[in-house]
Amino acid sequence: MKKYSSFLRSLYFMMAALLITGCVHDDIYDDPNLAGYECKDLTANMTIAQVKALKQSGVAYVFPDASASEMIMEGYVSSTDETGNIYKTIYIQDNPQNPTHGFTISVDAVSTYTKFPQGSKIYIKLNGLALGTYGGLIQLGVKDAAASGADAVSRIPESTVPAHIFRSCTERAKIVPKILTLAQMSAANDNLLGALIQVNNAEFDRTVLCSVFAPDGTSVDRRINDGTTTSARVVRNSGFASFANQTLPSGNGTFVGIMSKFNSTYQMYINKVSDLDMNNFPRLDGIAADPCTLDLTGLSPKTVQEVKQMFTGALTTINGEYVLKGKVTANDETGNLFKYIYIEDATGGIRVNINKTNLYQDARFKVGKEIYIKLNTLLIGSVNGELQLGQLFGNNVGQIAEADVYKFFFDSKKPLAAPVPTERTISQLTMADVGRWIKLKDVEFINTDLGNNYASGSPTNRTLKDCNGNTIILRTSHFANFASEEIDGGRGDVYAILSVFNGTYQLWIPKQIHADLDNPRCDGSIPPTKIFAEDFQNGLTANWTKVSVAGTQEWTTSNQGAGSNYYAVMNGGAFANEDWLVSSEISLSGFGNYSLSFDSDGMGAAGLPLQVFITDSYTGNPTTTNWTQLTAPIDTNLGAWGFINSGLVNLNAYANKNVRIAFKYTSSATASTTWELDNVKVLGQ
The missing domain is CATH 2.40.50 (OB fold (Dihydrolipoamide Acetyltransferase, E2P))
Structure with missing residues (x-):
C-alpha cells in the first residue's frame, strides 16, 4: 500500500490552519465560574x-x-x-x-x-x-x-x-512569579521546578526570531536569553496551544512561565501570552528595532530571472537594496530536500540554501507561501551548474546561517496558495526551467528500475522515460521518508523540481504522491501488482517461519538501534549456523508474469553469501524440501552499510503454482557475515 500519510497530514494541518486563522485568540480569559464545583478544606500533614x-x-x-x-x-x-x-x-x-x-x-x-x-x-x-x-x-x-x-x-x-x-x-491567592535569571535555572534551584518564575531582560534567540510559537500540532523548543548564561534555556511550546500560530515577541523584556526541566535541559512553559512583555528595543544582542516587519520603502524589486542575471560567471555578492518576492514550491517536509527551499515567480525558480532543519515547520517556508527575500549581501553562485542563493561556504555559495534567517526572509502574511506547475515534456526542458516546479507529462520508470525502492542506503538515481524513449533522472535521498517505498510501475504525470548536475537534468519530488503512476505503461502493459510484500516494520510476522538447523543464533529484526526502518537480520557471531527464513505460501496465479525482488546488505567478515530459494513442495522442514536456488544479485560490499536491490528475479517457471520463498544463512566459527534483508516482494503482471 502506498504511504501518503505525510500528504494527508499536510492537508489536515492546512485545514486546521484556516480554522485557526478564522478564530483569533486575544489571550484574554475570564475567570472560570466555580459555582457548583465541590470544594473542601482539609488539614495538610505533609509539605x-x-x-x-x-x-x-x-x-x-x-x-x-x-x-x-x-x-x-x-x-x-x-x-x-x-x-x-x-x-x-x-x-x-x-x-x-x-x-x-x-x-x-x-x-x-x-x-x-x-x-x-x-x-x-x-x-x-x-x-x-x-x-x-x-x-x-x-x-x-x-x-x-x-x-x-x-x-x-x-x-x-x-x-x-x-x-x-x-x-x-x-x-x-494571586501567584507572584519568583524572579530568577536564566543562569539561576540550575541544580541549585531545582526545588523550584513547577513554580511560576519571572525572567527579566529576556529575549528570544535570534535563531528563532520571526517564527511562530509552535507549528500546527507539533511541540517545539524556542531558545531564550537574558545575558546571564550561555547555556541553553528553552521555552517549550505546544502546537495545540491557542497562541501557537502567533509570532514570537521580537523584543526584550519580561518573561513569565513555569520552570521545568527535561533531563539536563532547563525549560519553561507559558501559561498565557499576556504574561509576556517582550517588546522593548534595543535588545541585548544589539537589534535596535522590530526585525520581523518588512518596510518595502527604498527596496527595488527583482525577479528570479533578474537575480540569476546578476551572476557574473563567478561567485557574486549582491550589493544593493533589492527584494525578491516568490512563492515557496518545495521544502524539507519529507526529508528529500535538506536545508534548502525552492521559490519561483513568473520568470523562473531558484534554490535558496538555509542552514536550518525542519524548514517546513516555519510559516515562512511552507509550500504555497509567498515570501520576501532581502538580497543585500547574499551570494549567487553556480553549484555543479545550478545557480543558487546563500552565504559563503568555502569558495562557493553555501547556506544562510540560522542566526541570520530573520534578516533576509519575511512572511507576506498572505494565505497559502498551491503553486501551479509548469507543464513540460522531457524533450521541452531547458536551463530556463531549472529551479521550477514542473509537471512532466506521460512518463514511466524504465523496466530495470521496476520493483526497486526510491532509494536504498545512499542517494539513488532512478530513470524516467516517455513513450518516445526520452529519459531523465529522478534522484531521491535515502533520508526521504518514502525512500524505502517501491516506485510505481505504471505511467502518469510527475510533479517535481527540476535541477541540474554538471549538465545533466534531474528531478526531485518533495513527496511520494508526486510520482503517482497508475496508468498502463507505454507498451500497453498493466503495472505490476504486489502478490506478496514484507517490509519487516512489524517484526517477523505470520508471513515467515524461522528455522534454526544449526547454531543457537536465529533470524530477528532490527532498526540499527534508532532508525525508523526495520529489517530482518541474521548474525552467526563466531559460531557455525544454518538458519532459514521461509515465507508463507504464495499463489502465483491470475497474472502472465511473476517476479521476486528484495534488498540485501552484508557487513563484516567475508563469510558465505546469503542464498535465496524457491519451492512448490515445502515439507515443513527446509532440510527435507526440494529447493531450487534463484540467481539474484546480493550486496558484495561487506565493508559498508547500505542495501542493494536484487532487481526483478523471474519466477515464471512457477506460474499457476503455490510456492514458498526462503532465505538461507550460513556461517562458520571462522567466517560470519551479518546479513540484513528488507522489502521482499513478489509481483504479478
Missing part, C-alpha cells in the same frame, strides 16, 4: 518538600493505600491549561509568593483550570498515588500496569481525580 524527599533514585515510591493514615499535601496552583499549552499537568508551589518548592501532578484530564484555576489552594490526598520521574522530573501519578519501568508512573485517572485533589473553599 511539598517532605513529599519529594520520599522519592528515591531509580524506583517509584508508592504511598500506602486508603486503609492507612491519611497523607495530605497542600499547595497553590501555579499553572493554567486554559490556552492548551500545558497538557494534562497541574503545577503547584508551596507558597503564592517567594516559593521554596514547586511540584508536578500528572492527571489524565484536560481543562483542569475550570476546577483548579491558577492561584487555587489545593489539597492532595496521597494515599494510593505514587511518585515517579519523567525526564528526570519528579511527578505525582499512579503506579499501574501502564507505568512501564521501575521509576515510571501513569497519570492519575480523571475518574479518581475528585477523590484525591480538592480545592480550598476559603483561599485563592
